[in-house]
Amino acid sequence: xxxxxxxxxxxxxxxxxxxxxxxxxxxxxxxxxxxxxxxxxxxxxxxxxxxxxxxxxxxxxxxxxxxxxxxxxxxxxxxxxxxxxxxxxxxxxxxxxxxxxxxxxxxxxxxxxxxxxxxxxxxxxxxxxxxxxxxxxxxxxxxxxxxxxxxxxxxxxxxxxxxxxxxxxxxxxxxxxxxxxxxxxxx
Numbered sequence: 001x002x003x004x005x006x007x008x009x010x011x012x013x014x015x016x017x018x019x020x021x022x023x024x025x026x027x028x029x030x031x032x033x034x035x036x037x038x039x040x041x042x043x044x045x046x047x048x049x050x051x052x053x054x055x056x057x058x059x060x061x062x063x064x065x066x067x068x069x070x071x072x073x074x075x076x077x078x079x080x081x082x083x084x085x086x087x088x089x090x091x092x093x094x095x096x097x098x099x100x101x102x103x104x105x106x107x108x109x110x111x112x113x114x115x116x117x118x119x120x121x122x123x124x125x126x127x128x129x130x131x132x133x134x135x136x137x138x139x140x141x142x143x144x145x146x147x148x149x150x151x152x153x154x155x156x157x158x159x160x161x162x163x164x165x166x167x168x169x170x171x172x173x174x175x176x177x178x179x180x181x182x183x184x185x186x187x
Contacts, residue, residue, distance in 0.1 A: 002176060003030040005072050005082035005111070006059070007104040010038025011123035013086035013148055014046040015159070019167030020085045021058040027177050032072050032079060033059035034103050036091075065102050072107040081117030081174045082107060085167065086148065089124045089131055095143065096134035108143075118143040119173045121166070144173055154182055 004024055008017040017039070024031050033056065035043075043051040056062050063070040071077040084091060084104065091104060095118075100106040111118040120138060122145050124131060135145045148166045156162045168181035 001028070001030045003032055003060070003079040004174065004176070005032045005034065005079050005107050007082060007084040007087075007091075007107060008033070008035040008039040008043070008055070009084060009086060009088040009091040009104065010036050010042050011086040011088035011091075012042065012046065013121070013123045013163075014039065014043040014051065015163040016085040016121055016148055016167055016170075017043070018047060018051065018055055018058075019163050020083050020170055021055055023167055023171045023180060025058045027171065027180070029080070029176065030060035031058060032061050032063065034063045034065060034070075034072065034107060036065050036088075036102065036104060038088075063103055065104060067103055068100075068106060070103055073103060073110065075110050075114045079111075079116065080176050081119070082111045083119045083121070083170050083174070084108060085121040085170060086123035087120040089122070089134070092120060092122050092131070092134050092138065092145075095120070096137040112141050112143060115142065117174045119170050120145050121148045121170055122146070123148060146170060146173065151182070151184075153184060
C-alpha cells in the first residue's frame with residue numbers, strides 16, 4: 001500500500017487536515033500522521049472536541065511530534081510524499097531554513113532531500129516579506145506552496161465545500177492517482 005505523510009501544524013484551517021485525511025483514506029493510501037501540539041488545540045477549537053481523535057482514526061500510524069526516531073524521519077522509509085495541512089508560517093520558516101526541530105519539519109525535509117512531493121498549505125494573511133521569501137525558498141527546493149485559496153468559480157455552497165475542494169487539490173498535487181478535485185469546466 002502507498003503511504004503518505006500528513007503533517008498538521010497549529011495554523012487556522014484545521015478542517016483542511018480532516019478533509020485531506022478523508023480523501024487520502026478514500027483513495028486507498030496509508031496515512032502517516034504527525035500533529036503539532038498546537039494543531040491538537042486548533043482541531044478542537046475549530047472542528048470540535050473529538051476532531052483530533054477522528055483524524056487519528058483515519059491514520060494508519062500516528063507519530064509523536066517529538067519522536068525524531070520515527071520511520072518518517074528517514075529517507076529509507078518509503079512514502080510517496082507529504083502534505084502539511086494547514087502549514088503555519090513557523091513550520092514554513094523551519095522548512096525553508098532547514099531546521100529539523102520537530103518530526104513534522106524533519107519529515108518535510110526528508111521529502112525534499114529524497115525528491116518526493118511536498119505540498120504545504122501555507123495559512124496566513126496578509127503575508128510579510130519574510131513569509132514570501134520563505135515560500136520562494138521552499139519552492140526553489142522543490143516543495144509546492146499552496147495557500148488554501150477558495151475556488152470561487154465553482155460557486156461553493158459553504159465552508160465544507162471550500163475546504164473539501166482545497167484538500168482535493170492538495171491531494172491531486174501529489175500526482176498519485178487520477179484527480180479528485182472538481183475542475184473548471186469552461187464558460
